[in-house]
Amino acid sequence: QKEVEQNSGPLSVPEGAIASLNCTYSDRGSQSFFWYRQYSGKSPELIMSIYSNGDKEDGRFTAQLNKASQYVSLLIRDSQPSDSATYLCAADSGGYQKVTFGTGTKLQVIP
Amino acid sequence: DAGVTQSPTHLIKTRGQHVTLRCSPISGHKSVSWYQQVLGQGPQFIFQYYEKEERGRGNFPDRFSARQFPNYSSELNVNALLLGDSALYLCASNNPGQGPFSGNTIYFGEGSWLTVV
Numbered sequence: 001q002k003e004v005e006q007n008s009g010p011l012s013v014p015e016g017a018i019a020s021l022n023c024t025y026s027d028r029g030s031q032s033f034f035w036y037r038q039y040s041g042k043s044p045e046l047i048m049s050i051y052s053n054g055d056k057e058d059g060r061f062t063a064q065l066n067k068a069s070q071y072v073s074l075l076i077r078d079s080q081p082s083d084s085a086t087y088l089c090a091a092d093s094g095g096y097q098k099v100t101f102g103t104g105t106k107l108q109v110i111p
Numbered sequence: 112d113a114g115v116t117q118s119p120t121h122l123i124k125t126r127g128q129h130v131t132l133r134c135s136p137i138s139g140h141k142s143v144s145w146y147q148q149v150l151g152q153g154p155q156f157i158f159q160y161y162e163k164e165e166r167g168r169g170n171f172p173d174r175f176s177a178r179q180f181p182n183y184s185s186e187l188n189v190n191a192l193l194l195g196d197s198a199l200y201l202c203a204s205n206n207p208g209q210g211p212f213s214g215n216t217i218y219f220g221e222g223s224w225l226t227v228v
Contacts, residue, residue: 101153
């Protein structure tokens with residue numbers, strides 16, 4: 001069973017702080033990794049994708065990938081109350097398109 | 112450009128009934144996938160279609176079926192509805208032809224909220 005594991009949270013951080021979200025995956029064959037943000041009652045929205053070891057930055061967001069440790073993380077700098085949402089980690093499980101999702105981490109940014 | 116569009120957005124069905132959910136992919140995308148998301152869980156893969164052929168199937172019973180049309184839109188059908196089928200059903204599209212990695216990036220529609228009573 002190919003799995004993606006996340007801490008369900010909630011993770012509470014004060015406004016302006018760095019939020020660190022973590023994820024591990026079991027399938028060593030996974031090559032593509034994604035972070036989605038999901039507001040309550042809404043569908044998931046793609047934030048970041050990462051394919052290579054190391055860091056990838058986009059605005060306040062940085063995705064980090066370590067394939068040797070099978071570990072993916074998302075850093076959110078200068079956290080805002082509007083960042084409060086559930087963050088889903090996902091891994092491409094191979095084939096044309098079979099993306100496996102974790103259960104998500106709920107982030108609360110406290111004003 | 113329009114994103115992935117799904118219909119209906121909300122619906123209520125009775126146990127034993129069947130439901131049809133519809134999805135139109137992003138223009139130019141030839142692959143459509145369906146996911147089920149139960150409250151508090153991540154999306155679970157149901158089906159993937161590419162060029163009108165089934166390319167992947169998740170661990171769902173035969174009550175679930177889908178198809179893709181020549182214009183790449185898709186339908187998800189669920190028969191003999193159970194209370195446990197109540198969930199957000201998400202359609203996602205991508206275009207595998209874009210490349211070995213970027214083509215696997217999937218984009219979700221707004222979803223169809225199904226309540227079975």
